[in-house]
Amino acid sequence: MSERTLYDKVWENHKVTTLPNGQDQLFVGLHLIHEVTSPQAFGMLQERDLEVARPDLTHATVDHIVPTSDRDRPFENEAAEEMMAELEENVRSVGIEFDDPTTGKQGIVHVIGPEQGITQPGMTIVCGDSHTSTHGAFGALAFGIGTSQIRDVLATQTVAMEKKKVRKIEVTGELGDDVTAKDVILTIIRRLGTDGGVGYVYEYAGEAIESLGMEGRMSICNMSIEGGARAGYVNPDETTYEWLEGTDEFEDDPERFEELKSYWESIGSDEDAEYDDVVTIDGSEIEPVVTWGTTPGQGIGITEEIPDPESLPDDKQDTARRAQEHMRVAPGDTMEGYDIDVAFLGSCTNARLPDLRAAAEIIRGRAVDDSVRAMVVPGSQRVKAAAEREGLDEIFTEAGFDWRDAGCSMCLGMNDDQLVGDEASASSSNRNFVGRQGSKDGRTVLMSPQMVAAAAVTGEVTDVRELPKVEVKA
Amino acid sequence: MSDPKEIPSVAHVEGSGIPVHGNDIDTDQIIPARFMKVVTFDGLGEFAFFDQRFDDEDNEKEHPFNEEQYQDANVLVVNANFGCGSSREHAPQALVRWGIDAIIGESFAEIFAGNCLALGVPTATADSETIETLQSWIEDNPDGDIEIDVAAETVTYDGRTIDVDVDEAQRKALVDGIWDTTALMNSNTESIERTAAALPYVENPKVQTGRSDD
Numbered sequence: 001m002s003e004r005t006l007y008d009k010v011w012e013n014h015k016v017t018t019l020p021n022g023q024d025q026l027f028v029g030l031h032l033i034h035e036v037t038s039p040q041a042f043g044m045l046q047e048r049d050l051e052v053a054r055p056d057l058t059h060a061t062v063d064h065i066v067p068t069s070d071r072d073r074p075f076e077n078e079a080a081e082e083m084m085a086e087l088e089e090n091v092r093s094v095g096i097e098f099d100d101p102t103t104g105k106q107g108i109v110h111v112i113g114p115e116q117g118i119t120q121p122g123m124t125i126v127c128g129d130s131h132t133s134t135h136g137a138f139g140a141l142a143f144g145i146g147t148s149q150i151r152d153v154l155a156t157q158t159v160a161m162e163k164k165k166v167r168k169i170e171v172t173g174e175l176g177d178d179v180t181a182k183d184v185i186l187t188i189i190r191r192l193g194t195d196g197g198v199g200y201v202y203e204y205a206g207e208a209i210e211s212l213g214m215e216g217r218m219s220i221c222n223m224s225i226e227g228g229a230r231a232g233y234v235n236p237d238e239t240t241y242e243w244l245e246g247t248d249e250f251e252d253d254p255e256r257f258e259e260l261k262s263y264w265e266s267i268g269s270d271e272d273a274e275y276d277d278v279v280t281i282d283g284s285e286i287e288p289v290v291t292w293g294t295t296p297g298q299g300i301g302i303t304e305e306i307p308d309p310e311s312l313p314d315d316k317q318d319t320a321r322r323a324q325e326h327m328r329v330a331p332g333d334t335m336e337g338y339d340i341d342v343a344f345l346g347s348c349t350n351a352r353l354p355d356l357r358a359a360a361e362i363i364r365g366r367a368v369d370d371s372v373r374a375m376v377v378p379g380s381q382r383v384k385a386a387a388e389r390e391g392l393d394e395i396f397t398e399a400g401f402d403w404r405d406a407g408c409s410m411c412l413g414m415n416d417d418q419l420v421g422d423e424a425s426a427s428s429s430n431r432n433f434v435g436r437q438g439s440k441d442g443r444t445v446l447m448s449p450q451m452v453a454a455a456a457v458t459g460e461v462t463d464v465r466e467l468p469k470v471e472v473k474a
Numbered sequence: 475m476s477d478p479k480e481i482p483s484v485a486h487v488e489g490s491g492i493p494v495h496g497n498d499i500d501t502d503q504i505i506p507a508r509f510m511k512v513v514t515f516d517g518l519g520e521f522a523f524f525d526q527r528f529d530d531e532d533n534e535k536e537h538p539f540n541e542e543q544y545q546d547a548n549v550l551v552v553n554a555n556f557g558c559g560s561s562r563e564h565a566p567q568a569l570v571r572w573g574i575d576a577i578i579g580e581s582f583a584e585i586f587a588g589n590c591l592a593l594g595v596p597t598a599t600a601d602s603e604t605i606e607t608l609q610s611w612i613e614d615n616p617d618g619d620i621e622i623d624v625a626a627e628t629v630t631y632d633g634r635t636i637d638v639d640v641d642e643a644q645r646k647a648l649v650d651g652i653w654d655t656t657a658l659m660n661s662n663t664e665s666i667e668r669t670a671a672a673l674p675y676v677e678n679p680k681v682q683t684g685r686s687d688d
């Protein structure tokens with residue numbers, strides 16, 4: 001028998017049974033919910049007279065519609081207020097822990113789980129949100145589900161799924177200066193395609209991945225879904241355990257930490273695990289990546305030329321042509337110098353403390369270009385508070401950034417933070433789909449937080465490595 | 475109430491087609507996020523493909539979902555990687571509420587296909603040539619009859635029968651009428667608790683069984 005991957009192990013120890021339809025029924029260790037995709041599921045439960053099976057393994061936050069400036073209740077936007085009230089009612093009636101903004105723990109669902117230590121290795125984690133793959137950074141098996149599946153999980157604490165194949169993506173070598181986890185994942189998606197991961201779960205490995213902190217690993221796993229893979233993970237190691245040891249869950253419970261650690265150590269992929277596919281990427285060759293189009297797979301290195309649609313595979317040409325028209329870019333140009341109107345530093349991909357630190361490092365001593373509206377939306381209230389303790393907020397606000405409250409914000413433009421008209425944004429988020437940031441004519445260029453910072457101060461897409469250093473007096 | 479026997483089998487879907495061309499059509503296009511500020515799925519149908527169908531002044535743009543001849547269509551025919559992006563079930567819900575009962579395409583994003591299954595909507599696949607031929611036939615024959623046999627994995631139109639693929643688990647679930655997983659899974663309480671009890675991180679294996687009648 002072949003040796004097993006983390007995916008095999010976690011799957012097997014959560015498998016309840018094989019259902020008559022051929023799918024496996026899996027026990028869910030943690031169910032995260034937010035205001036957009038859960039209310040209909042609670043409604044379906046009620047229709048069927050079913051109860052929530054495990055409120056104690058369910059955890060709620062509010063992120064998608066929550067305003068990031070004036071948060072006094074009732075929210076100014078009526079629809080947002082209605083969704084918030086509905087969530088409050090649902091969680092209160094069954095006793096689900098809810099990190100609302102008054103707790104100081106509110107934030108994007110994929111930021112708060114890891115932050116509080118409720119995201120752990122060897123767990124199954126689901127949420128009605130495709131970026132649930134983020135939690136795979138901890139060696140959890142984590143995936144997004146639809147509302148009918150949320151209903152299943154609420155009612156039974158289990159979910160029906162088919163087992164996928166596992167592709168190991170090995171990123172070798174050392175990443176260059178100012179090359180980040182974001183650049184790695186954009187490179188992977190570009191290489192394997194936005195649908196390359198369909199049918200697969202991605203295991204990220206190799207020196208370049210292992211050398212990343214948990215935040216970087218989260219950025220990578222986060223965008224597995226942009227590559228078509230429903231889940232992605234990194235095997236847990238000392239970096240993972242160190243993070244967990246300091247969280248709410250384990251801070252005061254070293255005994256439980258040790259106990260679980262031996263479980264965590266047992267679920268990593270075996271040395272000789274067999275994979276359905278292995279892809280190797282040389283990390284030392286990656287440069288800062290930006291997108292030129294309207295899918296996350298349409299990325300290029302900052303010094304590379306935008307491809308001619310004709311040069312792409314047949315099935316990509318049409319999409320590329322339309323994307324270039326929408327973005328108003330031409331083959332043969334680079335993205336350097338592309339004018340931007342908005343700089344958005346936020347989202348579950350890149351709004352954690354190290355992201356903000358790295359961006360602040362570049363902003364320090366500079367000012368946001370006059371033509372740019374720039375904002376920082378920390379991933380959680382805790383990230384925000386931690387950043388303020390370090391004085392990052394001052395660096396940002398002095399430079400002309402808007403320093404906002406935690407939420408999804410302009411990542412998807414469901415609250416008031418939106419692109420207007422055909423504005424172009426330099427965005428640290430994960431999706432550049434047409435209309436994604438709230439305006440259907442809006443243009444999104446995805447990039448790392450450092451690159452967003454560089455674009456904010458120059459007013460155009462800029463190679464952060466070329467930005468002259470500013471001497472700052474201490 | 476959650477008796478599995480009440481779930482209908484979806485072995486056959488018959489009706490007229492509607493083609494929507496393009497690869498990588500994401501769920502933000504199928505239902506823009508601003509229409510998701512709702513607590514039920516009712517009424518989502520009219521917002522399907524909204525930004526593709528209307529300009530800023532709400533004037534109709536050219537889109538199959540606007541065209542008179544397709545208003546009664548129930549079989550959507552699409553290209554590759556349809557439904558990628560956000561996991562929102564609002565996307566298939568909007569299509570279903572617009573009138574779609576089945577989708578045929580080159581390929582589908584997984585979460586989207588799973589969401590369709592949860593609504594009893596088959597997602598059948600075929601190669602790009604087959605799909606394009608079908609799409610142009612529909613354009614010439616908007617009233618033409620298309621019949622999907624889920625069990626046999628075939629589509630019949632214009633007097634011919636072509637092979638398509640329906641994922642095995644999906645096929646079985648649809649044909650046997652076991653696509654409503656809540657009902658299926660809710661009867662396994664003992665096994666659920668046994669699985670939970672063996673997990674070192676779950677402190678209490680008990681599940682609340684709810685008030686279902688099984």
Ligand code: SF4
Binds near residue numbers: 108110129131347349
């Ligand atoms: S930040 Fe963006 S991608 Fe992440 S959960 Fe919120 S809307 Fe989704």
